[in-house]
Amino acid sequence: MKQMAFTYQSGFLSECATLQNEMEMEKAIKDTPIIEIKDLTVKTREGVILKNINLDIPKNKIVVLLGPSGCGKTTLLKSLNRLTDLHKELKVSGQIIIDGQDIMRAGQNLASMRQKMGLLSQRPFPLPASIYKNVAYGLKLKGIRSKRLIAHSVETNLKRVGLWNEVKDRLKSPATSLSIGQQQRLCLARGLAVKPTIILADEPTSALDPISTKIIENLFKELKKHYTIILVTHVLRQALRLADHVVFMYYGEIIEQGHPDEILKNPKTRILKKYLVDGN
Amino acid sequence: MNRWKIIEEWIFKIISFIAAYSVVIILLYLLIVVFNKGVGALSWEIVFSLPEGGYYFGGGGGILNAIVGSFYLSLGATVLAVFIGLPAALFINVQLIRLKRTQNTIRFFLDALWGIPSIVYGAFGFAVMLLLGLNASLLAGIITVALLITPILVRAFDEVLKTIPVELQEASYSLGSTRTETALKVLFKQGFAGFITALLLAFGRGIGDAASVLFTAGFTDNIPVALDEPVATLPLSIFFQLSSPIEEVRQRAYAAAVILTVIILIISVSARFLSKRYSKNSIK
Numbered sequence: 001m002k003q004m005a006f007t008y009q010s011g012f013l014s015e016c017a018t019l020q021n022e023m024e025m026e027k028a029i030k031d032t033p034i035i036e037i038k039d040l041t042v043k044t045r046e047g048v049i050l051k052n053i054n055l056d057i058p059k060n061k062i063v064v065l066l067g068p069s070g071c072g073k074t075t076l077l078k079s080l081n082r083l084t085d086l087h088k089e090l091k092v093s094g095q096i097i098i099d100g101q102d103i104m105r106a107g108q109n110l111a112s113m114r115q116k117m118g119l120l121s122q123r124p125f126p127l128p129a130s131i132y133k134n135v136a137y138g139l140k141l142k143g144i145r146s147k148r149l150i151a152h153s154v155e156t157n158l159k160r161v162g163l164w165n166e167v168k169d170r171l172k173s174p175a176t177s178l179s180i181g182q183q184q185r186l187c188l189a190r191g192l193a194v195k196p197t198i199i200l201a202d203e204p205t206s207a208l209d210p211i212s213t214k215i216i217e218n219l220f221k222e223l224k225k226h227y228t229i230i231l232v233t234h235v236l237r238q239a240l241r242l243a244d245h246v247v248f249m250y251y252g253e254i255i256e257q258g259h260p261d262e263i264l265k266n267p268k269t270r271i272l273k274k275y276l277v278d279g280n
Numbered sequence: 281m282n283r284w285k286i287i288e289e290w291i292f293k294i295i296s297f298i299a300a301y302s303v304v305i306i307l308l309y310l311l312i313v314v315f316n317k318g319v320g321a322l323s324w325e326i327v328f329s330l331p332e333g334g335y336y337f338g339g340g341g342g343i344l345n346a347i348v349g350s351f352y353l354s355l356g357a358t359v360l361a362v363f364i365g366l367p368a369a370l371f372i373n374v375q376l377i378r379l380k381r382t383q384n385t386i387r388f389f390l391d392a393l394w395g396i397p398s399i400v401y402g403a404f405g406f407a408v409m410l411l412l413g414l415n416a417s418l419l420a421g422i423i424t425v426a427l428l429i430t431p432i433l434v435r436a437f438d439e440v441l442k443t444i445p446v447e448l449q450e451a452s453y454s455l456g457s458t459r460t461e462t463a464l465k466v467l468f469k470q471g472f473a474g475f476i477t478a479l480l481l482a483f484g485r486g487i488g489d490a491a492s493v494l495f496t497a498g499f500t501d502n503i504p505v506a507l508d509e510p511v512a513t514l515p516l517s518i519f520f521q522l523s524s525p526i527e528e529v530r531q532r533a534y535a536a537a538v539i540l541t542v543i544i545l546i547i548s549v550s551a552r553f554l555s556k557r558y559s560k561n562s563i564k
Binding site: 078081083085086087088089110111112114115117118119121123125126127128129130137138141142174175176187190191194200 | 377378379380445446447448449450451452453454455456457458461465466469470472560561562563564
């Protein structure tokens with residue numbers, strides 16, 4: 001009997017230990033940053049845009065890059081999918097590790113790396129094609145040829161951004177016939193269609209009216225369950241509304257970072273205090 | 281606003297008005313002169329028949345050979361120029377996007393080529409023709425006119441591509457496009473309306489140029505049926521008729537000028553129409 005009780009107890013303890021290990025592992029996986037930026041420096045002939053940036057981007061969170069104009073937020077965002085390659089004047093050094101791979105290393109498959117990251121720019125830039133073809137574009141690039149699959153994906157992603165009911169009867173119309181707010185949501189649907197894990201958003205609501213802004217913000221809150229969102233903004237209230245983690249930048253450096261309540265309500269540095277008061 | 285600023289505004293307004301309307305007036309005056317002198321001599325026979333013997337000395341017939349010849353030559357030259365010009369412009373704007381100095385050097389050379397008078401192209405084409413052992417023919421004319429309009433076409437395509445926002449390229453790359461896919465599926469489509477306009481204007485430049493084909497295309501009373509046959513062109517036909525001592529033939533030169541002008545006007549109007557039609561998908 002004593003023997004049985006001991007066996008039962010040790011079995012229970014070992015199960016508890018396994019469960020605890022699993023939970024710890026799960027927590028570790030959850031806490032593992034999806035992007036690790038190490039010593040990232042971006043220079044031009046005129047000067048340094050980003051100075052030795054070290055930053056971990058957590059998974060399934062909205063990370064807001066905050067700071068005055070010209071502080072390097074957009075450059076940091078564009079470094080993440082190597083769009084900085086398009087600008088010869090930019091000299092980039094350091095490491096950006098995504099899914100364990102340093103994307104800055106030569107020989108990277110840029111096309112597939114970029115498909116992991118949807119991009120939303122300040123102003124929507126729909127492709128010169130119909131609404132349908134805009135969403136289907138990335139799928140075709142991925143080699144998907146089945147018309148049924150493409151149609152299904154177009155519908156699903158337009159529904160996700162709340163655009164389906166507004167455009168389902170005019171999918172063949174030019175994307176430019178949509179309002180600016182609708183175009184921005186179309187660009188988001190286009191990005192989501194290629195199944196990214198990260199969404200890069202560069203002041204995506206700066207050209208939108210308050211209603212369209214609210215729609216995009218609500219979408220981001222919904223999307224963060226499945227995606228990591230890196231949002232550039234200099235609207236403090238937007239940062240407060242959306243951010244899980246705020247990174248405050250100034251002249252190419254990270255000055256402060258942390259939970260929005262922590263750093264926006266109790267800033268530690270003089271620069272951030274001044275920015276929060278003056279807005280610049 | 282103080283008094284001086286009001287005067288300044290008025291002076292600027294008047295100068296702009298005169299400059300803008302003088303262009304319109306010059307064009308209208310040119311059209312009036314050409315139509316006034318040419319319409320009287322214009323007939324179905326001139327447009328739809330080949331010259332009979334001694335046409336340039338007052339004989340009967342028309343200039344169908346020159347009208348069709350000009351189309352053959354310009355069409356061939358434009359097609360050839362597009363095959364060189366479009367990839368060249370895409371290369372400058374997509375592959376060389378990081379090499380600003382190389383881009384600017386190529387643009388400088390193209391601008392220099394654009395500025396060379398067409399008679400020099402004619403002389404160069406003649407030298408090439410002799411080198412290749414060609415006779416004055418449709419082919420030699422096509423090559424020479426293509427040489428003339430290629431720099432124009434490349435720079436026009438280049439300017440169209442330069443107006444495309446870099447963010448559109450970024451959007452395409454971020455979806456996983458390669459440079460070639462971005463060039464062909466995004467930039468080409470976005471610039472299509474502008475390309476059509478550039479193409480038609482280059483065609484118009486080709487059809488209206490006399491000097492470049494003077495030594496290379498030859499002249500004939502027939503419509504060529506092969507590339508190695510000589511070809512008549514409207515500008516040369518006008519030149520020969522205007523040089524005639526016979527008044528009636530000189531009148532016919534103006535009739536030919538009316539035909540050429542109408543062709544150019546149709547090309548310009550078509551360019552505007554097509555540009556508008558194909559720009560509906562393009563972002564503004």
